Amino acid sequence: MAFEPRIVGFLCNWCTYTGADLAGTARVKYSPNVRSIRVMCSGRVDPVFIITALAGGADGVLIGGCHPGDCHYQEGNYKALRRYLLLRKILPEYGIEPERVRLEWVSASEGERFGRVVDEFTEQIRALGPLKLEESVLESMKNDVMHEGGTPAHTTGV
Amino acid sequence: MKLKIGIYWGAACGGCDVAILDTHERILEIAAAADILFWPIAMDFKYDDVRAMPDGHLDAVLYSGAIRNSENEEIAVLLRRKAKAMIALGACAHIGGIPGLSNMFTRDETLKRVYIESESADNPEGVLPSERTVNDGNELELPRFYNTVKTLSQVVDVDYTIPGCPPASMQIYSAIGLIADGMLPKKGSVIGAGDRALCDECARTKSEKKITKIYRTHERLPDPETCFLEQGYLCLGPATRSGCGSRCIKSGVPCRGCYGPLDGVADQGLKMLSALASVIDGKEEQEINATLDMVAAPLTTLHRFSLASSIPRRKKV
Amino acid sequence: MASGKAVDAVYKVKIPAAAAKLRELYYMAHFMHSHAAHFYALAAPDFVVGPDAPPAERNILGLIGKVGLDLGREVIRQREITQLVQQMVGGRATHPVWNLPGGVSRALSGENLETIKGFVPGLVAFGELGLKLFEDIVLKNKAYLDIVLGDGYELVTNYMGLVDDRNRVTFYDGAVRVVDPDGVEIDRYRESEYLAHVAEHVEPYSYLKFPYLKKLGWQGFKEGKGTSLYQAAPLARLNAADGMATPKAQAAYEKMYATFGGKPVHKLMAHHWARLIELLYAAERLAELAADPEILDPNVRVIPSATPSEGIGIIEAPRGTLTHHFVTDERGIVTKANLIVGTTNNNAPISMAVKKAAQKFIGAGGEATNGLLNMVEMAFRIFDPCFSCATHSLPGQMPLTIELKNAAGETMRTISRS
Ligand code: SF4
Ligand code: SF4
Ligand code: SF4
Ligand code: FES
Numbered sequence: 001m002a003f004e005p006r007i008v009g010f011l012c013n014w015c016t017y018t019g020a021d022l023a024g025t026a027r028v029k030y031s032p033n034v035r036s037i038r039v040m041c042s043g044r045v046d047p048v049f050i051i052t053a054l055a056g057g058a059d060g061v062l063i064g065g066c067h068p069g070d071c072h073y074q075e076g077n078y079k080a081l082r083r084y085l086l087l088r089k090i091l092p093e094y095g096i097e098p099e100r101v102r103l104e105w106v107s108a109s110e111g112e113r114f115g116r117v118v119d120e121f122t123e124q125i126r127a128l129g130p131l132k133l134e135e136s137v138l139e140s141m142k143n144d145v146m147h148e149g150g151t152p153a154h155t156t157g158v
Numbered sequence: 159m160k161l162k163i164g165i166y167w168g169a170a171c172g173g174c175d176v177a178i179l180d181t182h183e184r185i186l187e188i189a190a191a192a193d194i195l196f197w198p199i200a201m202d203f204k205y206d207d208v209r210a211m212p213d214g215h216l217d218a219v220l221y222s223g224a225i226r227n228s229e230n231e232e233i234a235v236l237l238r239r240k241a242k243a244m245i246a247l248g249a250c251a252h253i254g255g256i257p258g259l260s261n262m263f264t265r266d267e268t269l270k271r272v273y274i275e276s277e278s279a280d281n282p283e284g285v286l287p288s289e290r291t292v293n294d295g296n297e298l299e300l301p302r303f304y305n306t307v308k309t310l311s312q313v314v315d316v317d318y319t320i321p322g323c324p325p326a327s328m329q330i331y332s333a334i335g336l337i338a339d340g341m342l343p344k345k346g347s348v349i350g351a352g353d354r355a356l357c358d359e360c361a362r363t364k365s366e367k368k369i370t371k372i373y374r375t376h377e378r379l380p381d382p383e384t385c386f387l388e389q390g391y392l393c394l395g396p397a398t399r400s401g402c403g404s405r406c407i408k409s410g411v412p413c414r415g416c417y418g419p420l421d422g423v424a425d426q427g428l429k430m431l432s433a434l435a436s437v438i439d440g441k442e443e444q445e446i447n448a449t450l451d452m453v454a455a456p457l458t459t460l461h462r463f464s465l466a467s468s469i470p471r472r473k474k475v
Numbered sequence: 476m477a478s479g480k481a482v483d484a485v486y487k488v489k490i491p492a493a494a495a496k497l498r499e500l501y502y503m504a505h506f507m508h509s510h511a512a513h514f515y516a517l518a519a520p521d522f523v524v525g526p527d528a529p530p531a532e533r534n535i536l537g538l539i540g541k542v543g544l545d546l547g548r549e550v551i552r553q554r555e556i557t558q559l560v561q562q563m564v565g566g567r568a569t570h571p572v573w574n575l576p577g578g579v580s581r582a583l584s585g586e587n588l589e590t591i592k593g594f595v596p597g598l599v600a601f602g603e604l605g606l607k608l609f610e611d612i613v614l615k616n617k618a619y620l621d622i623v624l625g626d627g628y629e630l631v632t633n634y635m636g637l638v639d640d641r642n643r644v645t646f647y648d649g650a651v652r653v654v655d656p657d658g659v660e661i662d663r664y665r666e667s668e669y670l671a672h673v674a675e676h677v678e679p680y681s682y683l684k685f686p687y688l689k690k691l692g693w694q695g696f697k698e699g700k701g702t703s704l705y706q707a708a709p710l711a712r713l714n715a716a717d718g719m720a721t722p723k724a725q726a727a728y729e730k731m732y733a734t735f736g737g738k739p740v741h742k743l744m745a746h747h748w749a750r751l752i753e754l755l756y757a758a759e760r761l762a763e764l765a766a767d768p769e770i771l772d773p774n775v776r777v778i779p780s781a782t783p784s785e786g787i788g789i790i791e792a793p794r795g796t797l798t799h800h801f802v803t804d805e806r807g808i809v810t811k812a813n814l815i816v817g818t819t820n821n822n823a824p825i826s827m828a829v830k831k832a833a834q835k836f837i838g839a840g841g842e843a844t845n846g847l848l849n850m851v852e853m854a855f856r857i858f859d860p861c862f863s864c865a866t867h868s869l870p871g872q873m874p875l876t877i878e879l880k881n882a883a884g885e886t887m888r889t890i891s892r893s
Contacts, residue, residue, distance in 0.1 A: 054470075055470050083432055083435040085443065086453075090427075095473045141304075146302075179516065180558055180569075182554070183555070186539075186551075202530035202852075272684075273677050276675070280676055286679065287678075287680070291679045300682065376575040376778070409566025410573060410581040411580050
């Protein structure tokens, strides 16, 4: 079966989420690979959400926020930007391509642009292939058993 | 009735046992209140003595060290069965500690590095330690070296945690007092530590200052009164539980996070990532990156003690 | 401390004199704590309470029961002080964090120095106490003296230890000197040359490697003259040196060698004796450092300017010569590390000592009581009470299997402890 990227989108309620809505009502055609989660501000996206999504089976994470200067909470999107940039620095150390996480500013009126961002990101993830983080961690513990032929006491972790 | 206590170490450095000894004269009080029925570093009871105990025989077991091999896990499982309360003692048992950093590598990489590539190894035939060897007709067994270092709670049910690398000795003493008095809090609690961030008990002055440069401790002389983070030193205080008496800070070195995360925090390093992101100045990608590039080895610096308990637990293989 | 010296070398920086003295001061207190714990909590119970006493009594608490609470409290008190000194100098007693490339993170306060000076007489007396106890309890007791002097615990190897420029025992800095079983110097090197002098053999049945002297080559588990194996740890350091650098320790050193009738000593139980002499030396050296006016110099840091690359540090750890070797990238992030840890040096000697003790005390057809098995374990505890430093994350327990075979080589009985 062809690989269909699974992407989680954390989208700001005031801009990108509304932009995504607009894309829907305007019948913009774009890839169906993003499962969107509405957040009140991109500044609310805890890096824990992102890593949990990746560890839980997502192949990519898209964060959408208001354009610089437009955040309803003043600085939320700048905070998001700094976290995102730092997160991208630790991902390679985990063996995860930093391109799997992407931050985009999309306003409420940019329905079409939202579609383009999603299409582009989906293709990028498709090119990277599946992440399989959980599988990799479980696989790494396959032989971590007390006795020959034994079953790992606790293999679920992620 | 006297308490019955067991003390054990898995993948540990021995510092946690020293921390128990460092209760000094109070060790005599502990001995008066409790019979120590197993303590490999100080007493000669053997695994078989533990196996012979009825289940639940020990009121409490203090387990220090991470789970690095099959023996660590086997004894953890055994002691769990014999213990009414299983207590993770120290950073290694709690969040993986320094041994957890080897989750940046695989078992094979580690073995190859140590036994074959190491500068002083003389091993032209590439011999590696093996779980079973026959020598003069005798079969010799070694514990299995795991691929992934685990925390204690990743292999057995843990009732309480005393954090720290090593835990402050007074905290161990008061935790044993809680057990003796039957005053243990609800299962899952961290005992012998505070419930706020280290910054709350830190005496350095904070002024909400933003930073554009990050330094490592040896690169300059930090001001002794001002918050490390606001001077650009990576101090894990905001993401670390209080309770150590800010002992590193007082010695002129930033906190590296050994007391682990606060309640409800899923990943100590990511918590610190957020805290760091909020003190860095800049709104443009380029200038932010210029600052962030000064963080050397960010993953393991943010998760120095907690890599094995981070959400992915290890480097992807 | 070894890693501290290694990172100074990585950054090619010479640390200020006061920083080196503070590190050594800290380290003397550390040595005292470690030797005191090793002797009183982990080895002495074998002697004072007796090798065949039940495990529930053969420990520090049983020891206190035997020697009296007051003496017990004194041991605990002085060990507490050594930990306190470490805390005052280095911020923490275990895992100090004030060592940095280029020196230490903070100077010693005058107030703390005064407190430390106040501790000095008690610490030196504590050093003397150990030797007195050893004399009273072990040397004056015929049964124990036989254990010390008998051939159950004997192993003839080369000996390694750090020495100063007058070939006296030193812990923090010096040259590594190796003497042969006759006490003749056969090797000498500084940090940067260690790879030309030692190498480590690998056996499939051990996670611990087996170091040996490179120029003599790996010859297997062979003792006697010509062996490439060496011991590190207290007796080895004393054997490898020409004396102690402080007066009281020197007197005790002379007395020990006089008792054995010469140097070097191959009786393994003398490691405990040597350990107590070193405890006294550490106390005296601590006193010297505390009296040195330079120790309060506020200049304790140099900011490194060279690009970090590679460095090696060697010190004497309580359980043997400790070598740390790091290779870093240009930011000083370690890319390779190689450690030869105290007990690792003694891996082959420990294996052989345990085997000899087993043959001696249990022998063919003998009855292996728990007491005898403990006497076999004592051969191990000479070197390391806990085995944690050398195996790091590997097993910290002491499983022991002894197979008793009759003359025909058939196994009569297997006794295991795990
Ligand atoms: S927590 Fe620290 S002191 Fe305790 S065993 Fe682990 S490394 Fe050692
Ligand atoms: S960041 Fe560090 S130095 Fe600053 S207040 Fe928190 S603990 Fe103290
Ligand atoms: S300051 Fe931080 S690293 Fe140091 S002991 Fe306290 S919690 Fe641990
Ligand atoms: S409200 Fe949209 S990013 Fe803050």
